[in-house]
Amino acid sequence: MALIPPFFLETLSERENKVGFSYLVKEEKASLGSQMSRRLAGTIRPVSESGLAVVIGLVVGAFLMLAFGYDPIRAYFALFTGAFGSPAGILESLAFATPLMATAVTFAVGVRAALFNIGAEGQMYVGAMGATIVGGAILLPAGVHPIAATLFAMCLGGLWALPAAVLKIWRGVHEVVSTIMLNWIAFWFVTYLIRTYFAEPGRAERAMPALPTARYAIIGATLTTMIVVVVVFCIAVTVLLWRTGVGFELRLVGDNPEAAKYAGASSSRAILVSFLVGGLAAGLAGASQILGRPPSYALYATMGNLINLGFDGIGVALIGRNHPVGGVFAAVFYGGLMHGGRFMEYNVGVASELVDAINGIIVIALAVPEIVAIIRRRRES
Amino acid sequence: MKTVRRFQWYLIAIAVTLAVMYIISLAGFGIPGLIETGLLAMTPLALAAVGECLNEQAGTVNVGMEGIFLITAVLGVYWAEIFGSGLYGLLLGSATGALISLLFGLVCIYGKANQVIAGMGLNILALGLGPYLLMSIWAFPGIHVFQRELMFQPLQFRMGDTYFSISSVTIAAVVIAILAYLLLHRTLLGIRIRGAGENPIAVDVAGVSVGKIRLLMCIVGGALAGLGGAFMPLAWFGGVVKEISAGRGFIALAAVVFAGLDPLLALVAAFIFGFSEGVAFTVVVSPGVKEIVPFYFVQMAPYAVTLLVVVAAIGGKKFPRALGKPYVRE
Numbered sequence: 001m002a003l004i005p006p007f008f009l010e011t012l013s014e015r016e017n018k019v020g021f022s023y024l025v026k027e028e029k030a031s032l033g034s035q036m037s038r039r040l041a042g043t044i045r046p047v048s049e050s051g052l053a054v055v056i057g058l059v060v061g062a063f064l065m066l067a068f069g070y071d072p073i074r075a076y077f078a079l080f081t082g083a084f085g086s087p088a089g090i091l092e093s094l095a096f097a098t099p100l101m102a103t104a105v106t107f108a109v110g111v112r113a114a115l116f117n118i119g120a121e122g123q124m125y126v127g128a129m130g131a132t133i134v135g136g137a138i139l140l141p142a143g144v145h146p147i148a149a150t151l152f153a154m155c156l157g158g159l160w161a162l163p164a165a166v167l168k169i170w171r172g173v174h175e176v177v178s179t180i181m182l183n184w185i186a187f188w189f190v191t192y193l194i195r196t197y198f199a200e201p202g203r204a205e206r207a208m209p210a211l212p213t214a215r216y217a218i219i220g221a222t223l224t225t226m227i228v229v230v231v232v233f234c235i236a237v238t239v240l241l242w243r244t245g246v247g248f249e250l251r252l253v254g255d256n257p258e259a260a261k262y263a264g265a266s267s268s269r270a271i272l273v274s275f276l277v278g279g280l281a282a283g284l285a286g287a288s289q290i291l292g293r294p295p296s297y298a299l300y301a302t303m304g305n306l307i308n309l310g311f312d313g314i315g316v317a318l319i320g321r322n323h324p325v326g327g328v329f330a331a332v333f334y335g336g337l338m339h340g341g342r343f344m345e346y347n348v349g350v351a352s353e354l355v356d357a358i359n360g361i362i363v364i365a366l367a368v369p370e371i372v373a374i375i376r377r378r379r380e381s
Numbered sequence: 382m383k384t385v386r387r388f389q390w391y392l393i394a395i396a397v398t399l400a401v402m403y404i405i406s407l408a409g410f411g412i413p414g415l416i417e418t419g420l421l422a423m424t425p426l427a428l429a430a431v432g433e434c435l436n437e438q439a440g441t442v443n444v445g446m447e448g449i450f451l452i453t454a455v456l457g458v459y460w461a462e463i464f465g466s467g468l469y470g471l472l473l474g475s476a477t478g479a480l481i482s483l484l485f486g487l488v489c490i491y492g493k494a495n496q497v498i499a500g501m502g503l504n505i506l507a508l509g510l511g512p513y514l515l516m517s518i519w520a521f522p523g524i525h526v527f528q529r530e531l532m533f534q535p536l537q538f539r540m541g542d543t544y545f546s547i548s549s550v551t552i553a554a555v556v557i558a559i560l561a562y563l564l565l566h567r568t569l570l571g572i573r574i575r576g577a578g579e580n581p582i583a584v585d586v587a588g589v590s591v592g593k594i595r596l597l598m599c600i601v602g603g604a605l606a607g608l609g610g611a612f613m614p615l616a617w618f619g620g621v622v623k624e625i626s627a628g629r630g631f632i633a634l635a636a637v638v639f640a641g642l643d644p645l646l647a648l649v650a651a652f653i654f655g656f657s658e659g660v661a662f663t664v665v666v667s668p669g670v671k672e673i674v675p676f677y678f679v680q681m682a683p684y685a686v687t688l689l690v691v692v693a694a695i696g697g698k699k700f701p702r703a704l705g706k707p708y709v710r711e
Contacts, residue, residue, distance in 0.1 A: 064510075068517040116497050167688075171695050176444055176497065177638060178691075180631040184684040192677035311505055318498065351516035356509025360448075363502030367494040 046321040050330070050366070054319065057362035064357060065350055075348040082343025083336035091221035095293065097328075097335025098227045099124075099306075102285035103313025104320060104327035105237050106278035110175075111322045112241060113274035114254040119164055119179030120282040121310030122186030123157040127286030128299045128306055129190045130156035132198055132207045135214035135291050136298075145214040150229065150287045157283020158276050160186060165275035169268045183310070187303065194301045209290075209298035216292040226292025233284055234324040237277060241324070246273055285309060308356065312338075315359040318366045334359065390694065394649050398656060413545050418662050420551050421617045423655030425450065425609030427554040429633035430640070430647040431561050432605030436482075437642050438565060439598035440578035440591075441489055442496045442705045443482065445503030447630025449603060450610040451511040453478045454625045457611025458527055459518055467533035467615045471550065471608060474615070478607015479600045486599030490592050493707035504630075512623045526620035533616040548616050550608065554648075557605065561644040574598060578701030581708040591708045606630075628684060635687045639694045642701070650690070657686040 062072035083093045103120040110117030134140075135149035164182060167173040194207040216224040241247035246269075252260045253270035260267060289305055290297060296305065316334050320326030337359075341352035402412055429446050436443050453474040460477075461470025485503060488494045512523060519525045535546040565571040573594055576584040581591040613629075614621040632654050640646035661682040664674065 064513070116501070118501065167692060171692055173691055173695055174638060177631060177635045178688060180628055181635070181684040181688040184628045185681050185688075188677045188681045192675055195677070196675070308508060311508060314501055315505055351513045351522075353509045353512035353516065357506050357513055358509070360502050360504070360506025360509060363505055364488060364494070364499050365502075367496075367498035367502060368488060368492040369494070 046326070050319045050321065053362045053365035054333070056365040057358040060361045061354055061358040064354060070348055070350045075344045075350045078347040079337065079340035079344040081340075082347075083340030088221050089339065091219065091223045093336040093339045094227055094332060095221060095223040095335070096338045097331040098223075098230050098292065099285040099288045099309050100313055100316045100331040100334055101227075101230045101234055101328050102281045102288065103310050104317035104331055105234055105281035105313075105324050106285075106310070107314045107317040108320070108322040108324055108327055109237060109241070109250075109274050109277045109281070111317070112254045113250045113270050114257070115168070115271065115274055116176050117161070117164070117179060117275060117278045118176060118311070118314060119161060119182055120278070120285070120313050121308075122179070122183035123160045123279045123282035124286040124306055124310050125183075125186045125190045125303060126160040127153040127157035127283030128290050129193055129198075129207075129286070130154075130283065131210065131287040131290035132194075132299050135210035135287075136208040137198065139211070140213065142213040145211070146216055146291055149210065149214050149291055150284065153287035153290075154280045154283035157281070157286060158279035161275040161279025161282070165272050168271055168275075190299075190303070191301055194299060199301075200298065205301055206296065207299040207301070209296060214291055215294075215297055218294060222294045224292040224294070226288045229292075230284060230288060231328060233281065234328050237281070237324045240277070250274055282310065285313070312356070312359060315363045318363055390646060390649055394653055397653075401656070401660060413540065413543065415659055415663050417546060417659075419652070419656040419659030420547060421655075422658040422662075423652050424548065424551045424554050424616075425612050425629055426633045426636060426655050427558060427648050427651035428550075428609035428612070429606040429630060430636040430651050431554070431558045431644045432602035433633060433637045434640065434642045434644045434647050435561055435565070435574065435598045436602035437637060437704060438578050438701060439574045439595045440581065440701055440703045440706070440708070441486065441595050441599055442500065443485060443503075443599070443602060444497055444500035444634060445485060445507075445630075446606050446633055447626050447628065448500075448503040448505075448507030449478050449481055449606040450613070450626035450630045451507040451623075452481060452514075453607040453610030454613050454621050455511050455514045455518075455525075457607075458525065458531075458614050458621045459514070461531045461611075461615055462527060465531070467531050470531065470615045471533055471611045474611025475604045475608040478610060479604035482599045482603020482606070483596070485603070486596045490595050490599075490707065493709070496705050496707075507626075511625075515621070515623060523623045524620065525622075527614075529619070531615065532619060533612075535616070548612075550612050550616060558644045558648040565644070575701070577708075578703055581703050585708070585710060595708075606633075609633075632683065632687050635691050639691055641699065653690060654683060654687055658683040 058076065062076070065072040065075055081089075083089055103124060106117055106120040106123070130153040131149045134152045135145065138148075140148055160182065164173075164175050164178040167178050168175055195204070198207045200206055200208045216226045216229075218224050219227075241251060249260070249265045250270040250273055252263065252265050253267045257267065260270075286306065289309075290299055293305070299306070312334065316330045317327050319333070320328070320330035337355045338352075341355040344350050344354075345352040402415065429450065433443060433446060456477045457470045457474030460473035461467050464470070464473070481503070485499065488499055489496050515525055516522055533548065533550070535548040536552075537544045537546045539545075563571075565575060573584055573589050576587075576589075577591050577594045584591050584594070610626070613625055618625070633651070636647050636650035636654060639650040661679045665676060665679050
């Protein structure tokens with residue numbers, strides 16, 4: 001438990017570990033006496049739920065391997081030793097985790113306001129484009145350059161989230177439809193910009209890479225100091241959600257719209273803030289792949305180094321119980337799966353995309369509230 | 382006046398379609414080709430949208446149609462190659478869709494899952510399972526092109542010295558939409574379906590199982606979406622790629638939102654979206670236009686049109702009161 005910082009325990013305590021959906025807002029029976037042990041219980045339950053969902057995902061993944069004649073034990077052994085078995089592997093897994101921490105925030109902040117913001121994908125493309133423009137095409141001094149590029153990327157990400165927010169507030173367009181359409185529009189728009197204006201001379205398949213002055217310092221393997229920026233951002237979002245009036249309003253609107261209306265909270269402002277913060281996070285994810293990911297430091301025209309990171313963020317957010325800091329831990333796990341998936345493919349021949357399928361199963365398992373009941377029944381018997 | 386308002390979207394769709402066809406014919410392109418492409422693009426959207434209408438009328442939201450499209454597109458080709466016939470591919474693809482949707486329904490109805498999260502889970506699952514199946518079955522990453530003989534052949538009509546081809550699945554989709562409308566509004570089962578979505582307690586009190594009705598509609602919706610998914614490679618593209626669904630599941634969802642769960646309006650919406658895709662395909666390959674309008678903007682068109690139409694049409698739509706809520710007997 002020592003690994004988990006105290007504010008994580010605190011913020012996950014009591015009602016606040018519940019997501020903004022009715023089934024998760026059930027009142028917990030105060031069976032444990034002291035406040036400390038109740039806090040601990042408030043952390044253990046969501047963690048054990050996520051753990052069970054992960055196990056279900058891995059078991060279904062094993063059956064998918066058996067169906068095509070692969071050996072799941074060897075595959076998982078290759079996956080986990082590859083991901084976490086060596087210092088280099090751990091660093092690489094953290095590098096994979098970095099963008100996922102940010103895209104998980106996008107979905108988590110949405111869910112806190114009872115929104116399904118699945119637009120991280122498109123906002124991330126636009127953010128990566130912004131990082132390419134400032135990081136690759138503009139000359140700035142070394143100290144200022146990465147900061148300027150990152151901020152510009154985040155702003156563009158936030159800007160791309162705005163139409164969905166405005167349509168939701170103004171016309172009531174469901175965000176699942178609007179964000180997906182914006183994702184595809186962003187995909188083709190960014191592809192157009194790369195191919196037409198920002199292509200690297202002599203290498204048409206990718207945009208011009210970030211200039212050396214705009215790059216974040218390498219810690220080891222392909223991990224850069226970008227991870228620090230992303231973790232600080234996640235903590236900042238946590239503070240925004242649980243320590244400010246705006247954050248309280250956002251969570252109130254998400255948890256209980258009726259009570260929010262009585263309390264005079266503005267649901268429009270909550271929706272706008274939720275989309276904006278989500279867009280900033282997704283823009284940061286895009287920037288992390290351009291400014292903080294060796295060796296290419298460049299955006300590929302088919303989004304090869306970005307694609308699906310936004311959707312993977314949904315699973316990461318749910319495993320992290322829609323908490324920005326929980327998402328950091330979940331992202332490390334999922335980054336390990338992504339990195340280890342390459343070892344699985346190389347050593348055993350199982351296509352690494354299976355990891356995405358496992359993620360989908362985990363999400364479905366986490367959607368089922370009965371999983372809680374299954375655990376509780378087992379503990380009681 | 383009331384009649385006009387009731388049919389306003391049909392009239393607008395027809396007027397816009399005619400106007401676009403007129404402009405395109407001025408530019409010197411063949412209208413039959415445009416309509417053929419539009420109808421091909423319409424078919425999977427219409428099938429999935431009608432299925433989702435039935436599904437949502439009974440009270441279950443399935444946002445995982447994109448995932449069903451992707452999985453059934455890959456497996457439809459697989460079945461077609463095993464049984465050596467495109468028809469079997471379509472039918473078994475449809476059965477696969479029904480099976481996936483049955484599992485989804487079990488999770489949502491009896492597991493009382495949050496339907497939107499479970500649906501997104503289905504999409505993410507398909508995002509990984511599609512390429513995994515492509516790799517495991519054909520050992521080739523991301524794309525598989527099958528033999529021409531396996532294509533499901535369209536019906537051909539003679540028009541002067543050319544042929545106009547239309548797939549029988551397209552005709553089936555239109556018939557299914559009409560049947561779905563009649564089912565909902567002219568039969569006892571239809572009353573029960575709408576009851577399960579609007580007031581499940583009343584249905585339960587009447588001695589009809591809400592869960593079974595919802596599950597049945599899940600299976601029907603999944604079978605239709607699966608037919609649409611298998612249709613894409615087997616009757617349209619002639620191959621399967623890992624991005625084959627390209628957001629069409631969500632466009633079908635937009636069609637359902639646009640239609641306010643009316644299968645006939647959903648058909649109109651599917652036609653609008655499919656037609657805009659057909660126009661985009663036509664423009665992409667036309668000399669004279671493709672030099673001026675960048676290819677990438679044409680690719681955006683279906684999504685932009687979908688978004689604009691949804692924004693224009695939303696409001697005043699009534700959705701079932703128990704939509705998306707698992708039914709718990711008290």
